[in-house]
Amino acid sequence: MADISAEQxxxxxxxxxxxxxxxxxxIWAELGTRDVEFxxxxxxxxxxxxxxxxxxxKILKGERTGxxxxxxxVLYLVGTGTFSRVYRxxxxxxDKTVAVKxxxxxxxxxxxQTSQFQTEGLIGTKLRHPNIVTVYEIAENGRQHYMVMDFxxxxxxxxFLKIRGKFEPLEATKxxxxxxxxxxxxxxxxxxxxxxxxxxxxxxxxxxxxxxDFGLAGAGHNDQMSDEAIADLTNPRTIDYAxxxxxxxxxxxxxxxxxxxxxxxxxxxxxxxxxxxxxKARTERLNKSRFLDVVPISQADPSLPLLVAHIVHKSMELxxxxxxxxxxxxxxxxxxxxxxLAAGDSTSVAETEADAEQLEQELxxxxxxxxxxxxxGTLMFVESNTRMQDLFRQQLKDFGYRVLVTMDPDRAFSxxxxxxxxxxxxxxxxxxxxxxxLKAFNRCADSEHTERINAVLLLDAKHSGWKSQAKVDKHRVxxxxxVKLKRFQRLLDHLMTTK
Numbered sequence: 355m356a357d358i359s360a361e362q363x364x365x366x367x368x369x370x371x372x373x374x375x376x377x378x379x380x381i382w383a384e385l386g387t388r389d390v391e392f393x394x395x396x397x398x399x400x401x402x403x404x405x406x407x408x409x410x411x412k413i414l415k416g417e418r419t420g421x422x423x424x425x426x427x428v429l430y431l432v433g434t435g436t437f438s439r440v441y442r443x444x445x446x447x448x449d450k451t452v453a454v455k456x457x458x459x460x461x462x463x464x465x466x467q468t469s470q471f472q473t474e475g476l477i478g479t480k481l482r483h484p485n486i487v488t489v490y491e492i493a494e495n496g497r498q499h500y501m502v503m504d505f506x507x508x509x510x511x512x513x514f515l516k517i518r519g520k521f522e523p524l525e526a527t528k529x530x531x532x533x534x535x536x537x538x539x540x541x542x543x544x545x546x547x548x549x550x551x552x553x554x555x556x557x558x559x560x561x562x563x564x565x566x567d568f569g570l571a572g573a574g575h576n577d578q579m580s581d582e583a584i585a586d587l588t589n590p591r592t593i594d595y596a597x598x599x600x601x602x603x604x605x606x607x608x609x610x611x612x613x614x615x616x617x618x619x620x621x622x623x624x625x626x627x628x629x630x631x632x633x634k635a636r637t638e639r640l641n642k643s644r645f646l647d648v649v650p651i652s653q654a655d656p657s658l659p660l661l662v663a664h665i666v667h668k669s670m671e672l673x674x675x676x677x678x679x680x681x682x683x684x685x686x687x688x689x690x691x692x693x694x695l696a697a698g699d700s701t702s703v704a705e706t707e708a709d710a711e712q713l714e715q716e717l718x719x720x721x722x723x724x725x726x727x728x729x730x731g732t733l734m735f736v737e738s739n740t741r742m743q744d745l746f747r748q749q750l751k752d753f754g755y756r757v758l759v760t761m762d763p764d765r766a767f768s769x770x771x772x773x774x775x776x777x778x779x780x781x782x783x784x785x786x787x788x789x790x791x792l793k794a795f796n797r798c799a800d801s802e803h804t805e806r807i808n809a810v811l812l813l814d815a816k817h818s819g820w821k822s823q824a825k826v827d828k829h830r831v832x833x834x835x836x837v838k839l840k841r842f843q844r845l846l847d848h849l850m851t852t853k
Contacts, residue, residue, distance in 0.1 A: 453503045485532045511552045521624065530620045548595055597639050610679065682752045732755065749839050766794070767797065808829045809831075
């Protein structure tokens, strides 16, 4: 359509519903004639903001689709990736600017990709936090799958870093604090991210970082798969996590894997270099040496503040027990670092011989002061399934509770029988304990040492029939799994405050 006339172009735009009949009449009235050069019409359309350059180019290419997604009119293409494109659009009902993320057509018939795309949208609609991009709705129109999100005036952290080269410690720490705050909120809802990287962080014009793309939350590899099988996964974005988890012997869906890659981003912002060897080769990304050969940040740049280097090092510990155990814990240290950097404390690694253990003790003393306080009390979680232990310990700590874990009910009761204040609430899980969880729960009611102690019996779905055998009371309750962590938190709060 290179030789299209002004009148033909205007009619085509009108037929595509890009403007209405009244606007079309106004265009010709202002021009005074329809016999004008196309460039004259184009300048008018752009000046009056009736069309954008993007819309004009699509029409000139002869395209007749992709101008609307539901009630959202596309204005510009703002980003493109392997699996989707993101457009700046306007909601025709409210005149609000939004972002519309559209799954590429070649994946619209792929069940795995459409399912992942829908998962991202569904998770996004449930998360409302200043450091997570809000998803308003997900929809499909025929073979087109799209979601509508908050439009962030800014750019990805990856693009920002390309421009800046690297960041000053204070600015980098603020950005990573934002990321950690978003992850902490998601963790409270039982959600990990699984695709933490620079391009999945948007930085607004005000300098606030916001997480996007929770599409891989809960996704992962089968622990029994070979490296070759993982390398052949349809979705290459799972491979970095698979490589880390293989190298460290941890399971999938562990939020501490997210924290490792948050540490990688922090390292990259501070030094201008990725700590991991960057490669597109899938088998190389799975190689254990990629994680073992990381140059410690204290060696990469000894001029960095000691506290900043310590946070990076702890978040990237290969021993997951030495790594930060939750986003909240990491967020606490980042906020301490932000305060100290803002106050002018820039003591570098090279300028001090401070002991790492001593620094950790100091951080432990101050961490609670910079985080929202909850006097949740002490919980004792009794379960032999290690995965359940890790999940509940991590999540309940994030909710503000002190969590003790044991796999032996007798050991739990011994603390009370020795007249020690073992905990404010006992939680018995049948996932690993089986019927012993029911027996231990009922023992709480029969023992003078525990009859007044709060207790919760968590029954696996296959054990739900045991509920009728449980000795319940106002402070002894039964919960059948699966249960949403938020609901479980409210139950615990109720027990703690009404006893």
